[in-house]
Amino acid sequence: ETGVTQSPTHLIKTRGQQVTLRCSSQSGHNTVSWYQQALGQGPQFIFQYYREEENGRGNFPPRFSGLQFPNYSSELNVNALELDDSALYLCASSSTMTGNLYGYTFGSGTRLTVV
Amino acid sequence: GNSVTQMEGPVTLSEEAFLTINCTYTATGYPSLFWYVQYPGEGLQLLLKATKADDKGSNKGFEATYRKETTSFHLEKGSVQVSDSAVYFCALRDGAYGGATNKLIFGTGTLLAVQP
Numbered sequence: 001e002t003g004v005t006q007s008p009t010h011l012i013k014t015r016g017q018q019v020t021l022r023c024s025s026q027s028g029h030n031t032v033s034w035y036q037q038a039l040g041q042g043p044q045f046i047f048q049y050y051r052e053e054e055n056g057r058g059n060f061p062p063r064f065s066g067l068q069f070p071n072y073s074s075e076l077n078v079n080a081l082e083l084d085d086s087a088l089y090l091c092a093s094s095s096t097m098t099g100n101l102y103g104y105t106f107g108s109g110t111r112l113t114v115v
Numbered sequence: 116g117n118s119v120t121q122m123e124g125p126v127t128l129s130e131e132a133f134l135t136i137n138c139t140y141t142a143t144g145y146p147s148l149f150w151y152v153q154y155p156g157e158g159l160q161l162l163l164k165a166t167k168a169d170d171k172g173s174n175k176g177f178e179a180t181y182r183k184e185t186t187s188f189h190l191e192k193g194s195v196q197v198s199d200s201a202v203y204f205c206a207l208r209d210g211a212y213g214g215a216t217n218k219l220i221f222g223t224g225t226l227l228a229v230q231p
Contacts, residue, residue, distance in 0.1 A: 043159070
């Protein structure tokens with residue numbers, strides 16, 4: 001069984017630019033969530049995708065957007081990057097199928113630095 | 116809203132010492148509770164979980180018991196090893212079953228450093 005893979009692992013962007021981060025879900029998982037982890041903090045929920053639609057969102061502005069594809073992989077897009085967007089972005093997949101709801105598998109993350 | 120509070124670190128212990136990392140939560144209803152571990156430069160790994168009151172989650176010598184009366188989920192290990200050095204996050208699952216938002220709410224993390 002494959003785990004969650006994220007790309008790229010590291011990224012440096014300039015303030016005002018746009019960035020796309022990618023995530024491949026674990027096999028058999030149909031739900032993807034994205035989290036932002038600032039240095040020294042716990043992860044903060046950005047949003048969740050299920051059946052290719054956003055079905056939950058944390059306290060993040062609209063310039064954070066996402067997509068989920070038919071194969072359950074996902075993208076996180078951030079427009080108009082700000083210095084405070086520098087963080088580790090984590091993708092987590094899970095399944096709403098019986099018996100596995102509580103299993104979240106996290107990727108290793110993408111470290112985004114905005115300069 | 117729902118929240119998780121865990122003890123601040125760093126926690127520095129000698130090898131084979133007893134570990135306790137405190138975690139308390141505020142939530143409506145009966146959330147599921149988790150401990151995750153993050154090794155340097157890596158993502159989060161699920162360490163253990165408990166889904167209802169009085170459940171005990173355990174894994175790799177770590178244990179935590181879901182205490183509804185004290186709204187706590189303290190992490191314990193009887194004898195820590197250098198390889199246990201990592202950041203530990205307490206979390207609760209917030210949301211209804213089945214397709215609705217099932218976000219995790221995390222504490223701020225506790226750094227554990229185990230010295231030989």
